[in-house]
Amino acid sequence: xxxxxxxAPAHGAxxxxxxxxxxxxxxxxxxxxxxxxxFVSLFFLLVGGVLAMQMRWxxxxxxxPMPGAGLLPETMATNGVILPExxxxxxxxxxxxxxxxxxxxxxxGVYANFLIPLKIGAHDMxxxxxxxxxxxxxxxAGLLMFTSFFVPEGAIRSGWTNYAPLSARPDLSGVTIGQQxxxxxxxxxxxxxxxxxxxxxxxxxxxRAPGMTWFRMPLSVWALFITAILGVLALPVLQGAAILLLFxxxxxxxxxxxxxxxxxxxxxxxxxxxxxxxxYILILPAxxxxxxxxxxxxxKPIFGYHSMVFAIIAIGFLxxxxxxxxxxxSGMNPTLGSSFMISTLVIAVPxxxxxxxxxxxxxxxxxxxHVPMLNAVAxxxxxxxxxxxxxxxxxxxxxxxxxxxxxxxxxxxxVLFGGSLFALFGAIPYWYPKMFGRMMDERVGKIHFWLTFxxxxxxxxxxxxxxxxxxxxxxxxxxxxxxxxxQQPLNQFITISAFLLFASQLLFAVNFLWSLKRGKKAxxxxxxxxxxxxxLPSPAPHGNWDRAPTVYRGPxxxxxxxxxNRDYLPQHEKLPTDREPASATAPAAGH
Amino acid sequence: xxxxxxxxxLMRPPFPAEPGAGVYSSKLGMWVxxxxxxxxxxxxxxxxIILRFxxxxxxxxxxxxxxxxxxxxxxxxxICSSVSMVxxxxxxxxxxxxxxxAVPGKTLRDGGLKFWLLVTMICGAAFVGVQVVEYxxxxxxxxTPTGYREGSLLAExxxxxxxRYGAATGGLYGSTFFSMTGFHxxxxxxxxxxxxxxxxxxxxxxxxSAQDYRGIEVIGLYWHFVDLVWIILxxxxxxx
Amino acid sequence: xxxxxxxxxxxxxxxxxxxxLTVIEVAAALMSHIPKHWLILILxxxxxxxxxxxxxxxxxxxxxRWRLRVVFMVPLPLAAILVLATITEKIW
Numbered sequence: 075x076x077x078x079x080x081x082a083p084a085h086g087a088x089x090x091x092x093x094x095x096x097x098x099x100x101x102x103x104x105x106x107x108x109x110x111x112x113f114v115s116l117f118f119l120l121v122g123g124v125l126a127m128q129m130r131w132x133x134x135x136x137x138x139p140m141p142g143a144g145l146l147p148e149t150m151a152t153n154g155v156i157l158p159e160x161x162x163x164x165x166x167x168x169x170x171x172x173x174x175x176x177x178x179x180x181x182x183g184v185y186a187n188f189l190i191p192l193k194i195g196a197h198d199m200x201x202x203x204x205x206x207x208x209x210x211x212x213x214x215a216g217l218l219m220f221t222s223f224f225v226p227e228g229a230i231r232s233g234w235t236n237y238a239p240l241s242a243r244p245d246l247s248g249v250t251i252g253q254q255x256x257x258x259x260x261x262x263x264x265x266x267x268x269x270x271x272x273x274x275x276x277x278x279x280x281x282r283a284p285g286m287t288w289f290r291m292p293l294s295v296w297a298l299f300i301t302a303i304l305g306v307l308a309l310p311v312l313q314g315a316a317i318l319l320l321f322x323x324x325x326x327x328x329x330x331x332x333x334x335x336x337x338x339x340x341x342x343x344x345x346x347x348x349x350x351x352x353x354y355i356l357i358l359p360a361x362x363x364x365x366x367x368x369x370x371x372x373x374k375p376i377f378g379y380h381s382m383v384f385a386i387i388a389i390g391f392l393x394x395x396x397x398x399x400x401x402x403x404s405g406m407n408p409t410l411g412s413s414f415m416i417s418t419l420v421i422a423v424p425x426x427x428x429x430x431x432x433x434x435x436x437x438x439x440x441x442x443x444h445v446p447m448l449n450a451v452a453x454x455x456x457x458x459x460x461x462x463x464x465x466x467x468x469x470x471x472x473x474x475x476x477x478x479x480x481x482x483x484x485x486x487x488x489v490l491f492g493g494s495l496f497a498l499f500g501a502i503p504y505w506y507p508k509m510f511g512r513m514m515d516e517r518v519g520k521i522h523f524w525l526t527f528x529x530x531x532x533x534x535x536x537x538x539x540x541x542x543x544x545x546x547x548x549x550x551x552x553x554x555x556x557x558x559x560x561q562q563p564l565n566q567f568i569t570i571s572a573f574l575l576f577a578s579q580l581l582f583a584v585n586f587l588w589s590l591k592r593g594k595k596a597x598x599x600x601x602x603x604x605x606x607x608x609x610l611p612s613p614a615p616h617g618n619w620d621r622a623p624t625v626y627r628g629p630x631x632x633x634x635x636x637x638x639n640r641d642y643l644p645q646h647e648k649l650p651t652d653r654e655p656a657s658a659t660a661p662a663a664g665h
Numbered sequence: 666x667x668x669x670x671x672x673x674x675l676m677r678p679p680f681p682a683e684p685g686a687g688v689y690s691s692k693l694g695m696w697v698x699x700x701x702x703x704x705x706x707x708x709x710x711x712x713x714i715i716l717r718f719x720x721x722x723x724x725x726x727x728x729x730x731x732x733x734x735x736x737x738x739x740x741x742x743x744i745c746s747s748v749s750m751v752x753x754x755x756x757x758x759x760x761x762x763x764x765x766x767a768v769p770g771k772t773l774r775d776g777g778l779k780f781w782l783l784v785t786m787i788c789g790a791a792f793v794g795v796q797v798v799e800y801x802x803x804x805x806x807x808x809t810p811t812g813y814r815e816g817s818l819l820a821e822x823x824x825x826x827x828x829r830y831g832a833a834t835g836g837l838y839g840s841t842f843f844s845m846t847g848f849h850x851x852x853x854x855x856x857x858x859x860x861x862x863x864x865x866x867x868x869x870x871x872x873x874s875a876q877d878y879r880g881i882e883v884i885g886l887y888w889h890f891v892d893l894v895w896i897i898l899x900x901x902x903x904x905x
Numbered sequence: 906x907x908x909x910x911x912x913x914x915x916x917x918x919x920x921x922x923x924x925x926l927t928v929i930e931v932a933a934a935l936m937s938h939i940p941k942h943w944l945i946l947i948l949x950x951x952x953x954x955x956x957x958x959x960x961x962x963x964x965x966x967x968x969x970r971w972r973l974r975v976v977f978m979v980p981l982p983l984a985a986i987l988v989l990a991t992i993t994e995k996i997w
Contacts, residue, residue: 268698748963
């Protein structure tokens with residue numbers, strides 16, 4: 075490859091024209107699969123949000139009829155007032171949908187699929203048909219979960235963590251089919267996740283373009299790589315546990331029932347052994363994409379690229395040995411608990427390294443506050459708050475007081491909304507041009523950002539205070555306790571902020587949908603970024619490149635002197651001083 | 666890969682590309698899948714170990730309920746199928762696409778891919794068959810996933826000799842036994858079905874050659890893994 | 906084409922070893938006068954030996970690069986950590 079100027083390399087391969095079905099529905103193209111995940115996951119994000127709005131009504135205005143409750147059957151709301159049985163279903167399914175069917179597929183299903191081959195210079199994933207299967211399996215799992223609302227007794231009532239023996243005993247939980255659907259849906263989702271993850275791992279290891287060495291990969295790809303390793307090893311444990319739970323529910327086994335020799339804590343250990351790597355699956359890709367966006371918005375290389383990589387690896391590694399911090403109050407072995415306290419405190423360190431590196435990247439940078447940058451910077455600040463509350467929780471003596479209170483809920487939402495979702499609000503407009511060939515509206519994006527940022531903090535920060543005041547999780551009516559009554563105004567305040575937060579998302583939805591057809595047509599490289607994907611037309615064609623590009627440098631060469639009067643230097647552009655990588659001409663040595 | 670500059674040897678890593686795992690992608694993919702399958706079996710086998718360590722009452726003694734000699738034979742059968750699988754792999758690596766071929770000077774004919782893979786499939790199917798028969802007999806005698814069925818033969822034995830039959834932990838014994846061996850059997854069945862599919866669509870029409878037998882190597886890895894898991898299972902479920 | 910050149914192992918010999926080890930295992934299990942703890946150790950040792958034979962020779966891990974061996978090795982300590990940690994609930 076001897077091209078120097080920023081012209082588009084040869085377009086995608088010349089395929090016979092495909093039918094609509096093969097091209098857009100049953101596609102094996104990683105970009106289409108990513109877009110399919112995007113639409114489906116945004117739908118489930120909406121579902122999760124609607125569930126949350128109902129929860130907020132019950133918490134803010136307990137006992138009052140909810141607007142729109144006339145649509146709900148009598149089993150869920152009588153005289154418009156949400157029933158306790160329905161409230162716990164809302165809680166359980168909000169968590170389930172948000173974690174499994176919104177955030178995880180948005181970060182991994184969308185961006186691992188869309189970005190990995192583009193950013194490493196591959197034509198597609200290693201196993202395109204398995205990739206297609208992973209989307210359809212995920213969709214099936216989501217639909218199965220969704221139908222649990224419409225079966226007799228409705229959806230699960232035992233929290234998104236579905237602890238046994240409550241979840242194993244329909245006579246205790248009041249839910250039979252809904253529980254089975256949850257277990258089956260999780261097993262199917264696990265299949266999707268494993269299929270996807272093994273694709274991402276194989277593709278990143280084996281299909282990097284010549285010159286794309288490990289330490290020239292963008293941090294978004296590194297993060298997705300480690301995330302995939304976490305996923306491929308953690309999801310099967312959850313699948314096993316869910317199957318055993320299903321057996322307890324259906325054929326009368328007692329794996330988790332202490333009455334007959336089973337162990338209730340066994341479920342918790344199995345679940346959280348999966349569950350903790352899962353939360354790192356939910357944050358690492360966000361961190362990776364934020365790194366890309368901040369470097370771009372600062373027009374500076376990422377500060378401490380290598381330490382960023384090692385921090386991602388450290389988080390991935392340590393994430394396996396901290397799971398017990400979700401169980402400090404379960405009655406688990408206290409010595410074991412202490413070991414988890416220590417490992418949990420340690421895992422704060424690599425995350426902190428990343429925060430400092432993001433700040434170092436921005437320091438004295440030529441800052442461009444485009445919409446992705448705004449959201450990425452908000453990520454850093456909000457994730458830090460979430461991380462700090464995590465340190466409180468890591469200390470077992472403190473956790474004894476705040477476990478299962480709204481303090482935990484605040485932490486969860488600071489890292490998942492303040493973290494993952496803000497990263498997505500940045501990533502979606504950032505890669506939108508490469509997906510759809512158009513730009514999202516910048517002005518609407520900025521208004522959406524500011525409204526979201528303000529209302530988000532007004533909604534979730536006070537939850538720290540509520541939690542320290544003793545308000546428990548999954549609580550139908552806080553005012554039933556005298557000691558919580560003084561905090562009720564805060565609950566109302568949060569509810570109103572939450573409604574305004576939800577309403578603000580309308581701007582994002584309209585921006586997203588409207589721009590599909592009416593957005594400004596996107597140039598090749600609207601953000602003046604260095605990644606390989608920006609060398610392709612917008613939207614990127616099937617097969618990506620005719621011939622794999624050659625990579626000459628890392629992804630963050632912003633404001634490099636060699637670039638002349640430009641402040642960015644794409645990875646694939648060859649300067650007269652660059653040498654060809656060895657792998658461009660010879661097969662890998664040592665065979 | 667349809668677009669990449671074609672390599673002469675499909676069993677090498679993709680080219681042009683940075684050095685990766687050093688093996689072609691389907692092989693790497695299968696190894697990653699096997700790593701995830703280890704974690705799946707960890708959940709099931711781990712549950713068994715954890716629950717068994719956790720009970721205070723005695724567990725059933727080996728051989729009391731389960732038929733150890735029959736299962737030992739079954740284990741031998743699966744090991745044989747693993748050997749025939751690797752012989753199939755070696756055969757196609759040498760380009761032997763045929764079924765059997767006479768070799769001058771030797772009484773036994775030389776087996777090719779078609780022969781050895783068929784042996785593997787038959788042994789695998791036989792393993793599943795024996796397991797199914799064993800299951801039927803066990804359930805008939807009263808050993809179920811929820812323990813000793815009331816009024817059954819085994820329930821009587823358990824009442825007479827609580828220690829030998831682990832009467833108090835019969836429920837967990839049954840649950841863990843059937844979940845572990847059941848899912849293992851499911852894995853074997855999937856393997857046999859996949860092999861049958863490959864046999865019919867690729868092996869019989871002689872689509873594999875010494876230059877490209879990736880499918881055989883990949884299914885072989887899966888098959889050996891399934892054997893490996895059984896080696897562990899046989900020991901900790903039947904013998905301990 | 907092998908990815909790393911090596912002499913092909915004698916599969917029939919490995920099969921022989923596996924057969925012998927299985928016989929020893931079953932015999933040991935049926936010999937009820939061995940104390941339980943020793944028996945468990947012996948049986949586990951034999952099982953792991955057989956598993957290693959299959960992994961090393963039939964799955965060719967003996968002749969593959971470390972990069973590939975690592976893929977299979979990574980889940981093993983994780984499995985051990987999960988099981989050992991959870992066992993401490995009841996026996997510590």
